[in-house]
Amino acid sequence: MTAIKETSVIQENKQYALDICPVTYVMEKIGNYWKPIILYHLSKGPIRYSEIKRAIPAITEKVLIQHLKQLESDGLVIRKAKPVVPPYVTYKLSKSGKGLMPVIDAMASWAINERAKEDKQ
Amino acid sequence: MTAIKETSVIQENKQYALDICPVTYVMEKIGNYWKPIILYHLSKGPIRYSEIKRAIPAITEKVLIQHLKQLESDGLVIRKAKPVVPPYVTYKLSKSGKGLMPVIDAMASWAINERAKEDKQ
DNA sequence: ACAAGTACTTACCCTAAAGTATGTATCTAT
């Protein structure tokens, strides 16, 4: 969320890469350590903020909402707040977000495979 | 490549997360902006260092070799150097690396779909 | 009266990652 130096050559190249490389496009949206992990936890259906928090104990609250907001503004997740007190806020995947499930699933299967290999040694 | 503060609570939590969350495991290996992009370009078969460089103009050389070395030491890519001059070095996916192709492919398809949606508007 | 839970926000700091710039050794082409 910082201004981009428009004079930068690498920024021009990034724009170019974005136009032609599909993976670059993906990385601009979820290319960050936490986002796929968050999406993974959203994959099981709507989930409350506090539940995500507990599901990912290694993330700090600041970083968690920060990414949730970004995912929301990128149209990948949908926030729904019930006007009650204490607040009841759930997050779920949008249609685009659901489209990422093959990616997340592929990640999970790879991890499970690799872990199995490690254990054999 | 820096020492980890072992007293940190979040590091403990990260270890815990690694044990149970498969996506976290993946992110520890390729959870970085450039790695999936590099792997994408390696997916078409063995490729020379300079070809990768040209294929990803937005990356700096420093960052590129840095990641190639890391991917190599993580057993995801294999480096092969012909002892000629000028040097002839190729990189290709290892078996584990190839196992990531479903992830990369899923990313690419998603991106292509999303771009198509954007264009319609 | 006080703690705890809800879903955040905000200010401040720290570090890991990335960027900039330059150098190396060897060969070929102009």
Next chain:
DNA sequence: ATAGATACATACTTTAGGGTAAGTACTTGT
């Protein structure tokens, strides 16, 4: 003689992301 290509390496600086800690507003439970 000089430039360009090869595949890096290395010192130095910048920045973006993440971590720490505290606060908010309102309610329920003890």
